[in-house]
Amino acid sequence: MTPTLNQLHEYRTATDTPLFSGLPGDVAVSFEFFPPKSEKMEAQLWDAVTQLRPLGPNFVSVTYGAGGSTRERTHATVARIIAEAGLPAAAHLTCVAASKAEIREVAEQYWDAGVRHIVALRGDAGEPGAPFTPHPDGYASAADLVAGLKQIADFEISVAAYPETHPDALSPQDDIDNLKRKLDAGASRAISQFFFSAEAFFRFRDACAAAGIDAPILPGILPVTNVAQARKFASACGAAIPAWMDGLFEGLDEMPAARQLVAATVAAELCRRLYAGGVRDFHFYTLNRPELAYAICHMLGKRPVGEAA
Numbered sequence: 507m508t509p510t511l512n513q514l515h516e517y518r519t520a521t522d523t524p525l526f527s528g529l530p531g532d533v534a535v536s537f538e539f540f541p542p543k544s545e546k547m548e549a550q551l552w553d554a555v556t557q558l559r560p561l562g563p564n565f566v567s568v569t570y571g572a573g574g575s576t577r578e579r580t581h582a583t584v585a586r587i588i589a590e591a592g593l594p595a596a597a598h599l600t601c602v603a604a605s606k607a608e609i610r611e612v613a614e615q616y617w618d619a620g621v622r623h624i625v626a627l628r629g630d631a632g633e634p635g636a637p638f639t640p641h642p643d644g645y646a647s648a649a650d651l652v653a654g655l656k657q658i659a660d661f662e663i664s665v666a667a668y669p670e671t672h673p674d675a676l677s678p679q680d681d682i683d684n685l686k687r688k689l690d691a692g693a694s695r696a697i698s699q700f701f702f703s704a705e706a707f708f709r710f711r712d713a714c715a716a717a718g719i720d721a722p723i724l725p726g727i728l729p730v731t732n733v734a735q736a737r738k739f740a741s742a743c744g745a746a747i748p749a750w751m752d753g754l755f756e757g758l759d760e761m762p763a764a765r766q767l768v769a770a771t772v773a774a775e776l777c778r779r780l781y782a783g784g785v786r787d788f789h790f791y792t793l794n795r796p797e798l799a800y801a802i803c804h805m806l807g808k809r810p811v812g813e814a815a
């Protein structure tokens with residue numbers, strides 16, 4: 507594909523800009539967490555929330571396990587973040603194995619707990635790559651779910667986007683058309699699947715703009731410390747792990763601190779390029795660990811709210 511003038515300009519600016527020099531902190535950030543399974547994990551999550559909170563995230567979000575397996579835990583986590591940390595928290599919700607009536611019940615419980623923002627997703631059917639089969643009385647796609655949620659209450663809704671195309675999509679354009687359907691159904695922002703090529707994100711952003719999408723598309727940043735694990739996950743969700751990444755982590759299996767430093771460098775470099783290309787809104791997949799997300803936000807010029815940059 508021939509790059510457009512706009513993309514070339516973004517790419518040149520990205521590569522020419524020196525390392526994180528004098529950034530004014532003009533970025534918005536958000537953080538994703540997953541619901542903890544044990545008391546120890548709960549403590550770890552809370553430590554992450556407490557450390558990231560001073561950065562003043564626009565919102566944080568809490569994932570929802572396949573088929574509603576984390577229904578209670580997602581609810582409890584979101585409710586606690588709102589009540590105790592005072593952060594705007596979004597609850598993820600999927601269509602898997604749930605009737606419309608069950609979705610309504612979950613959504614109403616969220617609303618009653620003070621949740622006003624939902625990340626609406628289709629979800630996946632069990633094994634990675636297995637075809638999605640909707641519940642006979644359920645929603646068939648995320649676009650349907652968005653429309654249904656809007657009828658339940660006036661939620662703010664975010665949806666998923668795929669810079670490298672969702673594996674179920676017939677074509678990249680078809681996937682973008684689907685994203686537009688989700689936004690037209692009432693979502694106000696998209697959060698992207700993780701990716702490791704700034705250029706892929708810029709091309710996707712341009713293609714979305716060409717399709718008439720003007721809602722914000724937040725890049726989802728995953729600082730990877732374990733390539734093998736990330737590769738396993740990536741193949742099922744429309745993200746490419748570049749070959750050079752294996753080389754970067756080679757020989758570091760038993761060196762967690764070195765892996766952390768490499769992970770931070772790779773993710774920070776991606777964010778630097780995105781910033782240089784005009785991105786000002788970043789979403790971090792924290793995996794309930796605050797350090798890497800915090801360090802990258804710091805490098806992007808973000809400082810604790812109320813503290814001089």
Ligand SMILES: Cc1cc2nc3c(=O)[nH]c(=O)nc-3n(C[C@H](O)[C@H](O)[C@H](O)COP(=O)(O)OP(=O)(O)OC[C@H]3O[C@@H](n4cnc5c(N)ncnc54)[C@H](O)[C@@H]3O)c2cc1C
Nearest residue numbers: 569570598627628629647648666672674675681684697699
């Ligand atoms: C930011 C983010 C957060 C996530 N959080 C969770 C989570 O908490 N829990 C969880 O289980 N999963 C989560 N996921 C994963 C997500 O559930 C899967 O990627 C799932 O396979 C697709 O969900 P979707 O909402 O993108 O589906 P959809 O937008 O419905 O799309 C799925 C696929 O179907 C195609 N499609 C849909 N409708 C049509 C149509 N009418 N015609 C043609 N093609 C169509 C789309 O193009 C796409 O390829 C998350 C993903 C992201 C990016």
